[in-house]
Amino acid sequence: xxxxxxxxxxxxxxxxxxxxxxxxxxxxxxxxxxxxxxxxxxxxxxxxxxxxxxxxxxxxxxxxxxxxxxxxxxxxxxxxxxxxxxxxxxxxxxxxxxxxxxxxxxxxxxxxxxxxxxxxxxxxxxxxxxxxxxxxxxxxxxxxxxxxxxxxxxxxxxxxxxxxxxxxxxxxxxxxxxxxxxxxxxxxxxxxxxxxxxxxxxxxxxxxxxxxxxxxxxxxxxxxxxxxxxxxxxxxxxxxxxxxxxxxxxxxxxxxxxxxxxxxxxxxxxxxxxxxxxxxxxxxxxxxxxxxx
Numbered sequence: 001x002x003x004x005x006x007x008x009x010x011x012x013x014x015x016x017x018x019x020x021x022x023x024x025x026x027x028x029x030x031x032x033x034x035x036x037x038x039x040x041x042x043x044x045x046x047x048x049x050x051x052x053x054x055x056x057x058x059x060x061x062x063x064x065x066x067x068x069x070x071x072x073x074x075x076x077x078x079x080x081x082x083x084x085x086x087x088x089x090x091x092x093x094x095x096x097x098x099x100x101x102x103x104x105x106x107x108x109x110x111x112x113x114x115x116x117x118x119x120x121x122x123x124x125x126x127x128x129x130x131x132x133x134x135x136x137x138x139x140x141x142x143x144x145x146x147x148x149x150x151x152x153x154x155x156x157x158x159x160x161x162x163x164x165x166x167x168x169x170x171x172x173x174x175x176x177x178x179x180x181x182x183x184x185x186x187x188x189x190x191x192x193x194x195x196x197x198x199x200x201x202x203x204x205x206x207x208x209x210x211x212x213x214x215x216x217x218x219x220x221x222x223x224x225x226x227x228x229x230x231x232x233x234x235x236x237x238x239x240x241x242x243x244x245x246x247x248x249x250x251x252x253x254x255x256x257x258x259x260x261x262x263x264x265x266x267x268x269x270x271x272x273x274x275x276x277x278x279x280x281x282x283x284x285x286x287x288x289x290x291x292x293x
Contacts, residue, residue: 006073014179054085060092171199172278180271216286
């Protein structure tokens with residue numbers, strides 16, 4: 001049996017959808033913190049396990065009970081909280097007798113001086129996996145292409161795409177393409193060990209993101225290579241909590257340094273088809289954003 005954590009999250013739901021195309025629905029379950037929020041999954045025939053709390057190792061052991069393979073999707077919490085939560089999830093999986101863990105990490109996890117604050121947590125979690133004695137597979141993935149839709153909304157409001165990334169490039173990938181690769185890792189015994197790098201087929205600068213947005217909405221939206229301080233102020237004004245502001249500013253600097261520019265063929269290798277270019281979803285959705293504004 002396969003257990004997919006974060007079943008109510010955007011990546012978790014995408015993995016569930018991808019798994020349904022690969023395996024019998026009775027061969028996997030989706031774990032969620034709040035089962036009431038997963039009623040639609042249940043209606044679609046997905047088996048749910050609730051009370052999946054990364055803060056409680058015992059709860060996670062119950063979630064993983066009977067599982068052969070577990071997907072641990074990184075949580076969303078401040079750095080030190082997330083660090084302990086992910087250790088709890090690994091401990092719970094080990095105590096439940098899980099035979100293989102697949103973990104979603106970040107592209108620059110091996111860079112010790114990455115400015116992205118979440119990178120150190122992922123690096124620590126990867127080390128925890130290595131120490132656990134449980135066979136594991138690490139999927140280091142790039143930035144979600146869907147994030148550009150959020151940035152586009154702000155850019156349409158202000159008239160510019162403010163991002164302190166310089167000429168740095170990102171090989172954006174959609175959650176659907178990442179999920180396709182992750183579902184293959186979970187369903188197959190062929191790819192059972194090692195580290196995979198999941199990216200889109202091309203790396204783009206934020207100037208290119210701005211150009212794609214401009215062409216899609218019919219007005220010029222330039223890239224503003226603003227200061228990190230101005231970027232942080234904008235994120236704070238938008239209501240983001242401090243830990244996310246710190247993380248996003250750090251990731252922008254990581255992009256500037258070229259830490260997210262790598263292009264890999266691993267999604268094609270695993271999923272059996274080429275991933276969509278990371279700007280395609282922006283071009284497809286941007287016109288609806290301007291109509292809604």
